[in-house]
Amino acid sequence: MKTKKYLYHTIYDFNNIILAWRKARKGKTKRDYVVEFEENFEENLRQLRLELMSLSYKPKPLETFILRDPKTRKISRAEFKDRIVHHALCNIIAPLMEKSFIYDSHANQIGKGNLKAIERFDKFRRKVSKNNTRKSFVLKADIKHYFQEVNHKILLDILEKKLKDENLINLIKKILINGQVSEGVGMPLGNLTSQFLANVYLNELDYFVKHKLKARYYIRYVDDFIILHKDKNQLKTWKKEINNFLQKNLDIELHKDKSRIISLSRGTDFVGFRNFYHYKLLRKRNCRSICAKIEKHKQGNIPFEQLLESFQGWNAYAKWGNTYKFRKRIFREINQLINNNVETKFNS
Numbered sequence: 001m002k003t004k005k006y007l008y009h010t011i012y013d014f015n016n017i018i019l020a021w022r023k024a025r026k027g028k029t030k031r032d033y034v035v036e037f038e039e040n041f042e043e044n045l046r047q048l049r050l051e052l053m054s055l056s057y058k059p060k061p062l063e064t065f066i067l068r069d070p071k072t073r074k075i076s077r078a079e080f081k082d083r084i085v086h087h088a089l090c091n092i093i094a095p096l097m098e099k100s101f102i103y104d105s106h107a108n109q110i111g112k113g114n115l116k117a118i119e120r121f122d123k124f125r126r127k128v129s130k131n132n133t134r135k136s137f138v139l140k141a142d143i144k145h146y147f148q149e150v151n152h153k154i155l156l157d158i159l160e161k162k163l164k165d166e167n168l169i170n171l172i173k174k175i176l177i178n179g180q181v182s183e184g185v186g187m188p189l190g191n192l193t194s195q196f197l198a199n200v201y202l203n204e205l206d207y208f209v210k211h212k213l214k215a216r217y218y219i220r221y222v223d224d225f226i227i228l229h230k231d232k233n234q235l236k237t238w239k240k241e242i243n244n245f246l247q248k249n250l251d252i253e254l255h256k257d258k259s260r261i262i263s264l265s266r267g268t269d270f271v272g273f274r275n276f277y278h279y280k281l282l283r284k285r286n287c288r289s290i291c292a293k294i295e296k297h298k299q300g301n302i303p304f305e306q307l308l309e310s311f312q313g314w315n316a317y318a319k320w321g322n323t324y325k326f327r328k329r330i331f332r333e334i335n336q337l338i339n340n341n342v343e344t345k346f347n348s
């Protein structure tokens with residue numbers, strides 16, 4: 001990718017700020033913080049542009065909370081104004097940086113995603129196993145404490161090779177420092193910029209695997225990746241070389257307990273499914289997740305509209321697996337709740 005200079009002014013371009021605001025508010029127009037920001041909408045956007053133009057912009061401290069759905073994670077939430085800046089930044093640099101991404105980097109990009117990763121996995125599995133006629137293996141790997149361990153200096157060095165704009169790099173530094181776990185290390189889960197920069201950081205790994213190791217059947221989704229091959233010993237060699245590369249070049253390492261080489265016939269845990277040759281099973285924690293949300297609604301802890309939104313997203317994903325009977329059961333529960341809500345409104 002060619003280097004780009006003098007991009008910073010495009011961040012605070014009026015049209016880009018408006019587009020960023022629209023993206024930041026999408027699906028959240030009824031939230032209190034959005035309503036409050038939009039009570040003085042024009043002045044707030046004008047002030048934000050002025051701060052960016054004068055280089056005086058400084059993000060507010062992040063709000064952190066624990067999310068236990070489907071697993072326990074520490075999530076950080078930025079102020080709404082700062083989220084507009086995140087979108088404004090990614091609007092400009094994402095199209096430039098993504099040109100250098102490999103095809104099988106599937107997270108947080110338009111036209112990609114977990115379902116696209118599943119499609120590629122199915123295709124690679126058929127090829128490497130010759131339609132399930134040859135014993136084959138998969139290296140299923142996970143990077144240890146990935147977001148917590150990202151080294152800011154290494155990340156900024158990667159960015160500076162392609163973005164030759166000091167003001168732009170300084171804006172990214174401000175965002176990184178605001179969410180660091182310790183000095184110069186870590187990115188917060190939950191920020192749009194973290195999701196994007198995670199791909200930038202691990203693009204170095206992608207190139208090493210594809211061009212140095214020349215692994216044909218490689219797919220990455222955020223910090224999870226798989227490599228398929230007919231030779232188990234080849235995967236053992238690659239696993240060691242990958243871990244050496246990560247430690248030496250990116251200051252991170254493979255998770256010892258979650259990075260294993262197994263036979264494809266045993267089923268592969270990847271992007272929420274346990275993938276076998278002829279069928280897919282939804283992971284138990286994903287099943288428990290939707291059941292837990294239904295119970296939360298029954299107990300009055302979440303409104304029905306929020307449950308329905310969660311269910312629609314969950315169902316669109318779950319139907320890719322062999323989940324007909326389970327989804328039918330959940331459908332019945334949701335329909336019963338719909339009837340209960342209608343009856344309650346009618347009688348009130």
